Amino acid sequence: MSLPVPVPPEGVDPAWLPSAAFRAVGGRRTLIRGSDPLVETVHGEVAEACRRFGGRVVRAASDGPYDLVLGLGADGLGEEGFAVARSGGTTTVTASGGRGLLYGLFHVVRLGEAAFRGDWAPETHRPAHALRMLDHWDNVAVHPVMGQVERGYAGGSLFWEDGRARGELGRVRTYGRLLAACGVNAVCVNNVNVHAAEARLLTDRIGEVADLADALRPYGVRTHLSVSFAAPIVLGGLPTADPLDVSVRDWWAGATRRVYEAIPDFGGYVVKADSEGQPGPFAYGRSHADGANLLAAALEPHGGTVHWRAFVYDHRQDWRDRTTDRARAAYDHFVPLDGEFAANAVLQVKHGPMDFQVREPVSPLIGAMPSTRPAVEVQATQEYTGQQRHVCWLGPMWSEVLRFRPEQDLCVGELARGGLVAVSNAGDDPFWTGHPLAQANLYTFGRLAWRPDAEPRAVLDEWIALTFPDAPAPLADGLHAVLDGSWRTYEKYTAPLGVGWMVQPGHHYGPSVDGYEYSPWGTYHFADRDGVGVDRSAATGTGYAGQYAKPWSELYESRDTCPDELLLFFHHVPYGHVLKSGKTVIQHIYDTHFEGVQEVEEARRVWAGLADLVGQGRHARVAERYEEQLRSAREWRDQINSYFFRKSGVPDERGRRIY
Amino acid sequence: MSLPVPVPPEGVDPAWLPSAAFRAVGGRRTLIRGSDPLVETVHGEVAEACRRFGGRVVRAASDGPYDLVLGLGADGLGEEGFAVARSGGTTTVTASGGRGLLYGLFHVVRLGEAAFRGDWAPETHRPAHALRMLDHWDNVAVHPVMGQVERGYAGGSLFWEDGRARGELGRVRTYGRLLAACGVNAVCVNNVNVHAAEARLLTDRIGEVADLADALRPYGVRTHLSVSFAAPIVLGGLPTADPLDVSVRDWWAGATRRVYEAIPDFGGYVVKADSEGQPGPFAYGRSHADGANLLAAALEPHGGTVHWRAFVYDHRQDWRDRTTDRARAAYDHFVPLDGEFAANAVLQVKHGPMDFQVREPVSPLIGAMPSTRPAVEVQATQEYTGQQRHVCWLGPMWSEVLRFRPEQDLCVGELARGGLVAVSNAGDDPFWTGHPLAQANLYTFGRLAWRPDAEPRAVLDEWIALTFPDAPAPLADGLHAVLDGSWRTYEKYTAPLGVGWMVQPGHHYGPSVDGYEYSPWGTYHFADRDGVGVDRSAATGTGYAGQYAKPWSELYESRDTCPDELLLFFHHVPYGHVLKSGKTVIQHIYDTHFEGVQEVEEARRVWAGLADLVGQGRHARVAERYEEQLRSAREWRDQINSYFFRKSGVPDERGRRIY
Known part of the structure; x- marks a missing residue:
């Protein structure tokens, strides 16, 4: 049949x-x-x-x-x-x-x-790892601030609409088919920030999750669910969610048994606990291993896995306090717990220590817990990388991360024994991903999750050949021209040299150099009239560089050996500091910002030349988004350059216009 | 009876x-x-x-x-x-x-x-002017961004709730009684930003306005209505709202006739047109006099007045463009129209050229249109002055404005022949104004509107004697101690020397020095490593200073004669510029910010000593708000000081802690 x-x-x-x-x-x-x-x-x-x-x-x-x-x-x-x-x-x-x-x-x-x-x-x-998952930050009910999809730039949710299951299971099956074709085999169907309506998916609304699971199963995609650590209280009516409390453990065992009755091949739970306001085990004086193992024990009889997110930090930091460093947090919280996690508990670690900035070092947590199974999480939805209004193909960034070797032997792609996870960039948009070219990110993630050492450019070739099977060679050349370097282009016109942030608070689109500078989020650049950057050295800074194994700890420790692209992540340097490129930091800022805008102008020109090769609707939408990308890139260029010129007083060597 | x-x-x-x-x-x-x-x-x-x-x-x-x-x-x-x-x-x-x-x-x-x-x-x-009005920026429906009351810090609306009339007419009568006791005789019952639900108050929902008018009438308070200039289109189904179109004029005449059938003593319309996205006559190539006269003609047979707001400026300015100056806008737009407004058209002018900052010069429009009746608008709701979480008694500021003499003869209080208007700070809060001490602002506005040359401190005495009729002398002393200087205290710890803004975008609470610096709102401080402020001189700047009559144009033109408190409004000066006080600008910034916080600490201490004299509920609420005021004042102090220290590199003479 x-x-x-x-x-x-x-x-x-x-x-x-x-x-x-x-x-x-x-x-x-x-x-x-x-x-x-x-x-x-x-x-x-x-x-x-x-x-x-x-x-x-x-x-x-x-x-x-x-x-x-x-x-x-x-x-x-x-x-x-x-x-x-x-x-x-x-x-x-x-x-x-x-x-x-x-x-x-x-x-x-x-x-x-x-x-x-x-x-x-x-x-x-064979796939490198058994789990290749997309996490959907989709809300069931429309959240007053975050909307239907948190950090979603592709219309509404494929699964939920205004408090209800969307019911378009044909489209969900179509989605599952696309995922299978690039190697993804798991989907978490709701946001890791679990609000009231979403919490109930675990219990009385599990039937709606089962419908999704039925739609995805024929394409080999298993369904996972984000749950609230406080579920025993908010759903079960218990007075506590203490992971060592017997009634709590019984409640999770019973709830999980009923989940498997509805979805026999259910994948497991995803949990964001004690993070950005979500409840967690700290409230009971328990460790995150206690918390994860509670859910692992409930899932274990059924073959399920808990994905416990390592994104735990103090989001109410005092900006005056320079001793606290958010970048240190995941390592400091979790490394002492190595060996304490159950076999079916996976620690899901963001690829960098902060939060999906355009450039971060690889999280030092990956590789630092030999007795724990890490999953590595990347972000296909372009929260900080242009929100699917900008072209930013993330394959090269992800590949760099996956090929990074925390120590001499294994690379991140090999160490991610708990799997590879991406925050999905898909929604109910007719092009699935808002920006048609952002489909390449979704495809590339799947293929890199299957084979982390794949060459991203070869993956892009695959995507082009599949998406445009009858296209002439100039189209492939044009697509490579606009996609291959788009991540570095985006990096050029946004926050420089790994310093990150400098975005509008809240929605994270567009520049605001000081937007997070005096905030409680632990995201600072410390620019003053003399220099910029965060001293994370062990000798004089927060000590974050010391969380790496050698040779990285030594390489990052010194501003002389630290790679240019991460210099301001690890060091506070004067504007006149000379990079390995031979340029001063301030001139690098000016040059990259002018170049970045020029590269967008060039990409827009290339795209205009593809008008007859990609279909009218697709071409028009991309062309329209290039207008916005160019406007936004110029805004970035001018704000960043003006900010640093006003602060440093150093004129551009080439005398270009700075405001 | x-x-x-x-x-x-x-x-x-x-x-x-x-x-x-x-x-x-x-x-x-x-x-x-x-x-x-x-x-x-x-x-x-x-x-x-x-x-x-x-x-x-x-x-x-x-x-x-x-x-x-x-x-x-x-x-x-x-x-x-x-x-x-x-x-x-x-x-x-x-x-x-x-x-x-x-x-x-x-x-x-x-x-x-x-x-x-x-x-x-x-x-x-006798009152100085026939109109003493409170404008309620209350929405009928809850606005997705602005909520039930735009810039409201006193709970919900007294009039509207979630799309419907609130129906608590007893409370509305009680409100009218309070207004009569301080001399207010008019209330505009809905927001000047007229959204869809609110537009219909003019037509099929006029009965709800009539109910409010009935409740307010026994205390001599007339009802006014904010209307949309696009009403003939959105309500009348006409293809245009062109003020010279006969069908538009007929529509307004008919609609207004029906308003007066429902409310025979209806006061008139308030209109925000061509401002911050509201529709207006510019769309039809007509002037604001054309627009105002359209409504004036409809109101004239019934004795009503149109209040046409002069708050017209380009809110989509390019921050790179230093030739456009928002401060100039109202004068530039309206002065050429002097003599063209109908007798029952009042031009409602904000007291300053920007938008209710803690310190602005008086709008040069006031007094510059001898053949036009101006109403002067102040803001009792504390949008930029602490949002009723901070104590900020505005009597002294309003009194300074009202006593200002644009030319040698008449002062603003005399020139405001169209009346005095305040944006209301009242809501359904049990204390009416959120912060119990903000009642003093509402009372003071009414009394100054009646008699603009009243001594504000004497008005405060009245308010104290009425509010606490049985109180011993130490209470009056304590209330004066915490209220008299509270505006200057607030000024000290926020944006310095008249430069304004430096607030969090959107909600406008708390500091963000660069929050509006690269925005389209025309609100810049141009701080760089050498200096700060906006050059609005005629000689080298935007020419705004030249909009004043002598002696003000000359006084403001030169940084040597410009009053210290407005220096950065009119001039861009080096941090080392010496004020009339003998201090440098940078040291003034440091000193005032440390002093401002100390003054809040002192006020909090004084308030603590009044515990037995003001009733427990009131005391507790004020005490709680002092905690927030102090936290916020410290945040202002540290962000402003750190920002300018990082930029200027000039250390505090007294070696205090700057981050």
Whole structure:
């Protein structure tokens, strides 16, 4: 019984799965073998492709040979791995389980005609980690400040609308299909900030979550849920949420059992505790290991996992207090707890020590807890990187993070044994992601989560080939031209040299150099008339640099060896300090800000030249957003340059206009 | 038929009309003569006082002599004036109209026992201007950003709640009574920013306004309405709101006729047009005189007045553009229109050229349009002066404005022939004004509106004597100690030397030195490492100083003659510039900010000593707000000082802690 391919609603962009992407597969003779619900999904996909492109698909060998054989049977590939080979004119994909076979099919789709040429030796493909998750910061009820989707820039939520389940399960299935095609296998369906309506998803509203799980399951995507640590009180009526209290433990065990009755393959819980006002174990004098293990114990009998977020810091800091350093917080809180977390408790760590700035060092927590399973969290939704009004392809940033080696041996991509997680950038927007080119971020995340050492530019090639299967070479060149360097361009015209922040408080769009300077959020640049930056050295600063293992602790400790792009994150330096580039800090600020705007102007020009190659609706929307990006980039340039010129008094060497 | 005194809801503070304030009147024998609805109000007041304090009131002379005779009869005092005299043991109040008699009664109440001592020569009292209005920036529907009351710090609205009329007409009558006792005779019942729900008050919801008018009328308070200039389109379905279009004029005539059918003594319209996004005549290439005269013509047959606000400026300015000066805008827009406004059109001018900052020069528009009737608008609601969490008695500021003489002859108080207007600070709070001591602002406004040359400290004495009729001398001393200098204290710890702004954008509470520096709002300080302030001189700056008549234009033009407190409003000066006080600008900034906080600490100490004298509820609320004021004042001190220290590099002479 093949499962029909979901039909997206009228007007919704197919993203990287247009029909034409299936041309090579759809024109062949294919044999599918095996019995598993996901094999039916595979069958549905191939059948639909054959319907369009004239091929044929069968479930039992009879009139071979076949161009493509997809079948269960191989051992040792795990639930998600697959093997591919080609000989004698037949391409063979085998897997141990249905999900592996589905990923194998999408591998063949990506290869296109190349999948059916020549002979090749067998290859095996397995994801680096079992969990590749998108966290949706979607609220069920519209939050008075944060709206339907916190930090969402792609319309409303795919799952919720104004307090209710949205009910568009066809679109949810379509979403699951896109995720499967890039390798994502888990979705957390609600915001980590769990407000009143959302808390109830755990109990009396679990049926709405089950509906989502049913829609996502055929594409191998498991459902997770953000829960409130205070649930035993607010939902259970208990007087406490103390993780060591027996009634609390019983309550979680019972609630979790009922979750699994509704969703047998439920993935687990995501928890933001003792963070930015969310409740947590500190209220009871318990540790975060106590808190995580409480939920881990409830999930363990059912095979679930708790993702416990490490984003814990003092968000009511006094800006006058220079001894407290938010960057230190996660390490200081969690490293002493190494070894105390249950086997099915994952510590979910943001990739940097602050909060998804355009440039941060890699969190020193990753690799510092050998007996704990970390998941590494990145942010596909562009909260601090242009909010999907600016083009900012994050593949190179994520790749740098994943390739970083905290010590000599393993890189972050290998250390993330708890999985890779991205905050989703998708919503009910017709292009899924608001900015059509931001689809590339979602796709790239999935592929890097599957294979963290993938070359991001090659992933972008995949995305281009799938999204625009019939496009001529100039389009691919144009897309690379506007995407490849877009993250560095964004970095150039915003906060310089790793210092971060300098954004409008609250909504985080657009510049405000002092916006967070005298705030309680622990986010300062300390610019004065002589210099700028945060001294995080061990010798004279907050000691944060000392949280790294060697060689990083030594490299970051000295302003002479600290990489330019992180200089102001680690050091307070005079404006005349000479960078490795040979420029002074102040001239670097001026130059990069002028360059950044020029690069946006150039990208806009390139995009204008692609008008006939990408479809009118897509072209118009991107063109319109380039206008806003350019306006905003100029605003950044002029505010940053004026601020530092007024403060430093140092004129631009090239005499350009500063206000 | 005497009108009963309105009974405020349980728990609502009597403000300056506690029963005990009527002791002197209530213990006497009083004769009331005359026939007028407001004479019944007077009768009701005296009867209620007599019921409490054992006196007697009659309507026809029979068994004299009387201690007090209140009667209509005198000619030539106008609708609101009254004469008082005392001889032969009888105090006599006469008036030409019922409102005058009511004001005469409250005059006697203010005098207390002194009203019944000795003999005095006849005195006449008349208000300086016919209109003494409170503008309520109350929304009918809760606005998504501004809430129920825009810039309201006293709970909800007295008139509206969540889209509906609140319906507490007893409280509205009680409010009218308080207003009559300080001399206010007009209330505009909705926000000058007229949103969709509020627009309909003019037409199908006029009955709700009529209910308010009925409740306020017995205390001589007329009702006004803010209307949308686009009403003919949004309510009338016309294709245009062009003021010269006949169908538009007809529409307004008809709508206004129906308003007067519902409210025969309706006061008129208040209009904010072409300002901060509100619609106006500019859209049709018409002048503001055209716009105002359109509404004036509709109101004229019924005796109504249009209050046309002069708050017109470019709120989408480019911060890079130093040639545009928001301070110039009202003068530049309106002076060319002098002589073009209809007789019943009043130009309502904010007292300063910007927007109710703690220190501004007087608007040069006042006095510059000899053929136009200006009303002067002040802000009792403390948007920029501590939002009723800080004690900031504005009497001295308003008095300075009213005594200012734009030319040699008339002062602002005399020039305001269109009346005096305050944005109300009252709401449904049990203390009416959020901060109990902010009642003094409401009272002081009314009394200064009646008599602009009154000594504010004497008005404060009145307020204290009425509000605390049985209080011992130390309470009066304590209240003066915490109120008299509170405006200057607030000025000390906030933005220095007239430069203004430096507040958090949006809500305007708390410091943000650069909060409006790179904004489109025309509100800049241009601080750099060398100096600070806005050059508004004619010689080298925006020319704003030249909008004044002599001697002010000359005085403000030179930094040598410009008053210290306005120096940075008119000039950009180096931090080392020496003030008339002998201090440098930078040292002045440091000193005033340290002093301001010390003064708040001292006021808090004084207030603590009044615990037994003012009632527990009031004392506790004020004490609690002093904690917040002190916290906030310290935040202001430290942010302002740190900002200027980081920028100037000049250390505090006295070596105090700057961050």
